[in-house]
Amino acid sequence: MAATTFLLELGVEELPPHAIDTLSDALADGVRHGLAEADIEHGAIRAYATPRRLAVQVHELADKQPDREVERRGPALAAAFKEGQPTKAAEGFARSCGVDVSELIHLETDKGTWLGYRERRPGEATKNLLPDIVSKAIAALPVPKNMRWGASRTEFSRPVHWLVMLFGSDVVAAEALGLTAGRTTFGHRFHAPQAIELAHADDYLSAMENAWVLADREQRRERIREQVLAEAEVQEATAVIDEDLLTEVSGLVEWPVALTGSFDERFLEVPPECLISSMKANQKYFHLLDEQGRLRPLFITIANIDSADPQQVIEGNERVIRPRLADAAFFFDTDRNRPLADRIPELASVLFQQQLGSLTDKAHRNAAVAAFIAGQIDGDVGHARRAAELAKCDLVTEMVLEFPELQGTMGRYYAIHDGEPEEVAQALEEQYLPRFATDAIPVTRTGLALALADRLDTLTGIFGIGARPTGTKDPFALRRAAIGVLNILVKGELDLDLRELLELATAQHQELPYAGGLVDEVLGYMLDRFRAWAQDEGIDAEVYLAVRSRPVTRPLDFARRLRAVAAFAGRDEAAALAAANKRVANILAKQDEPIPASVDPQRLQEDAEKSLHQAVMARQERVMPLFAEGRYQEALDALASLRQPVDAFFDQVMVMAEDPEIRANRLALLAALQALFLEVADISLLQQ
Structure with a gap:
């Protein structure tokens, strides 16, 4: 072919x-x-x-x-022949195949024998x-x-x-x-x-x-990148190449040519984020930084033409960017004429969600939760309340109305200008961190408290009005909010009880149509997000399920268990102990009679059960303090030594002995063994 x-x-x-x-x-x-x-x-x-x-x-x-063999099935053999002669059904099928009845074959299936035809068709x-x-x-x-x-x-x-x-x-x-x-x-x-x-x-x-066209998308992207870096080198500056912007610019040109232009230095008095947003959003320019990371009054534009007079192209772009930057400067100056605090009343007219009220209502709820969290993490309660009050004020400023992506950033600048405490100002920007799973979390205690409070309010409120996310729709970004809370608590090493926080956040809402069971529902939803978190950490789903089966409500503790069980799962003893725990769980689940709370050493008969009892008691004394301190990996490493006595027990001891007292005592021993591992996770699920 x-x-x-x-x-x-x-x-x-x-x-x-x-x-x-x-x-x-x-x-x-x-x-x-x-x-x-x-x-x-x-x-x-x-x-x-x-x-x-x-x-x-x-x-x-x-x-x-390729040539293909095609098989067609006709009538059942019983219907194809009567007294050895073909029926009309057989003859009709043969005609449809273009052959005589004698050329048909018998097809054997699990439902009987059928008349059929097989032919080889040449490929089209x-x-x-x-x-x-x-x-x-x-x-x-x-x-x-x-x-x-x-x-x-x-x-x-x-x-x-x-x-x-x-x-x-x-x-x-x-x-x-x-x-x-x-x-x-x-x-x-x-x-x-x-x-x-x-x-x-x-x-x-x-x-x-x-014909002056780079049709290969990746080649065109890399050509732009190379040209931008080369232009920056000429200017002895560092080009900041945003990958999304690079992709967008690549989609605007067929023959990229990078050119460097400049703007008045007086615009550098405006926060660099404002200038950068204007250059990127409106003109698709790449910006340049000096050695100290400060914005240079330069930009790189990508033309779609190799001009004989590039200076004219540069000057044209400079004329266009000038009024854009002047607008940014005007917005910045105008906004600073009023303190952020003066804008608090305006939030009452901005709807957060119809059933959950305005941004003023949300700010009041956030203030109560943020203040509580700040008190739990050695933060400043007053700062947390103030930051929550001001958190959404920059949304009604001219700058953020023009450049929504600057929310939080402009709040920080305006709060500093107003003389607010530095940590309060920084928290206004940090409230939006992390923006995605791998993003940084807030640095300040106030920022941590505000970021948590804002997300918890949104989660409880939206679930409380019945607008739960579905498999395809999540208009309020609740998945991202939940993962953000988990990341803050885990990466920030904040040992807070998520159930307690959700109860507090729920209590701030005046009226929720679906308040019944709300905390349990949101808690379950958020802990389910640990599956994605674990996947990002390279942790298997079985490990997640083993930990998720336990009633853990502190995300930091949950993460420590995940990492400990993941490390344990890599040990040689893990498979055997997981299988043993699975066997123990099955045995205990079938018992109708109550199992004794403790083992009676006097009723232990076999050497193997005595050895297991001694090992369990010794390990119990060793690991219980480790569990209390959250040192789960050390505890599981210590429990790994139980493999040999556990294997010997199941090889040599009949658990379901005829004597009911001996049987009950052996079941109590297995329950004690199981309870040790359940302090961390249900490792029997590692068998799945």
Whole structure:
């Protein structure tokens, strides 16, 4: 079977930059899926994309499907022949197969014998199958928003202008989105606007580069990165390359050219975060820092043209950025004319959630919980209350209304300007930490208290009105809030009882429709998030389940148990002891009679049970102080030595002895053994 390269390219007007990667990958996946369904062999599949094109290149694509053996089942044998003669059912089936009844075969199945036909069908030519594969792949694209253009009824994300489908050097006869496939493509809109005839599908990347187009997304991203770093080196500065911005800029250009511009130094009096947000959000610029990490009055823009006079391009960008930065400076000056505290009344008109009240209501609830937490972690209760009162005030400032991503950051700047305590000011920014699972947590005690209080209020409130997250919908980001609480408590080594905190947070709400069982529900939901936390730590699901089975309500304690059991699971003794605990759990679960609370040494008969009893008592004396101090790994390491006496016990002792007193005593010994491990986790679940 011969193989060659297949090329698909869809030419469009400029696509939304954030959608390009998704659409490109989806198109490649659609082609891959179609080829798999058609059972066509192929090599590597490459996805390419620019603002003006989506392309897929399939290497070593077989020119036809493999021949296939097709089996058809007809009527049951009993219905196919009567008195040795074929019935109409048999004759009709034979006609449908294009053969005589004598050429049919018998198919044996678990439900009886059937009349059947088996034939070898030659594989279809790939060129004949590609039009349908491509049409389905295009139809399945996750287009953010369809549009129509001209008089056409065709719909797509942007108007489409050309379609290339080449199988080797041959054009594939196909139509899609109202276009007829050909070999004509187009290069850069300005540098190479003329039509380009592709001779072969293998020529695509080189032909595009010759036409001032870098079709390879990763190559284009890295070209931008290299150019930005090179421009920064010329300026003896450090370029800050935000990966999301890099991806967005890559989706705006086909032939990137980095240019450095500047702005007035007077704008540096504005907080750097404001200037950076303005440059990134509005102009897609990369900013530069000096050796001390301070913002330089410079920016790097990525042009989509290699201008003969780059200075004109630079000056044009400088003219555009100047009023943007002037706006930021104006917002900063205007906001500082009023202290943050003066904005507290305005929060009453900003709704947090219809059933949970305004931001003023939330601030009052947060203040009570934050003050309690601060008292528990040696923080300043007064600072915690003040920070909670001011926490949301920057949301009604001009700067944050223009740049929402600066919430918290501007609160810190304005609080410092107002003369608020430094820790209060810092807490206003830290309340949003961690923003994601691997993000840093607050540094200050006040920040820790406020960040916890805000999330706990949201969790109890939203659950309390019945707006629980589902598998696909979490509009209030409750999963992120729950994981944020866990991360703060664990990374901050705050040994707080989550149930107690949830009870306090719930009590702050005036009225919740679903208050019954609310604390248990939210607590369970939050502890369930430890599964994802454990996965991020490289801890197996079985370890999580072993710990989750115990009534642990302190996340720091939960995490210590997880790590201890994960370490124990790696020991040679773990599998045997887990199996033994599973056996013990099964035996104890079947008992109808109460099991004695303690072992009577006088009723121990066999050497193996005496040895196990001595080992359990010795280990109990050793590990109980360790449990009390949360030193679970040391405790489990000590319990690992029980493997030998446990194995000997089960090998040599009949637990369910005929004498009821001896049987009860042995069950009490097993219960004592089980209880030692249950102080940490149910290690029998490590068997799953």
